[in-house]
Amino acid sequence: MIGYILLGVVVVLLLGAVVIYNRLVTNKNMVAEGWSGIDVQLKRRADLIPNLMESVKGYMGYERGVLDQVTELRTKSLTAQGVGDKAKVEGALGAALGNLFAVAENYPDLKASQNFMGLQKSLADIEDQIQLARRYYNGAARNLNILIQSFPSNLLASSFHFTPVEYFEIQDAGERAVPKVFFS
Secondary structure (H helix, E strand, C coil): HHHHHHHHHHHHHHHHHHHHHHHHHHHHHHHHHHHHHHHHHHHHHHHHHHHHHHHHCCCCCCHHHHHHHHHHHHHHHHHHCHHHHHHHHHHHHHHHHHEEEEEEEEHHHHHHHHHHHHHHHHHHHHHHHHHHHHHHHHHHHHHHHHHHHCCHHHHHHHHHHCCCCCCCCCCHHHHHCCCCCCCC
């Protein structure tokens, strides 16, 4: 009789371990899916920037510093590795785009350009999608981190080398501001 009880306890513990392991794997995959969504939107934004730069170059010949900064940060954003580095560069790029649009306000012909207005709208849409993807990723990261750090799943997580993941956050409060896109 005691043998059956011990066998039952072992089976219950093994089933519990399988359930916990599967939850860890599911949450890890959700984090990967969330990061993929962010990466897609950041790539869309990076692909839009050269078109935006071409549309403003003719109008903003004297604003070379702003254009160069956006170009440099776009290049850095494409090569940044890791969540923390990517967040830092993307925050700076967002601020630089905000500066670009602020400077563009001084050029009425540019603001009236249908091409420029279309690019502004596309960029605003992409910024919204980046925010949604960031929220999804951070939620998935939170769920995984809670699972990794709470008992009893932390026992299995450490045994199978699951580690907490970084949130996609912007460190500088000034960079947290969404670029202002004006539709005049």
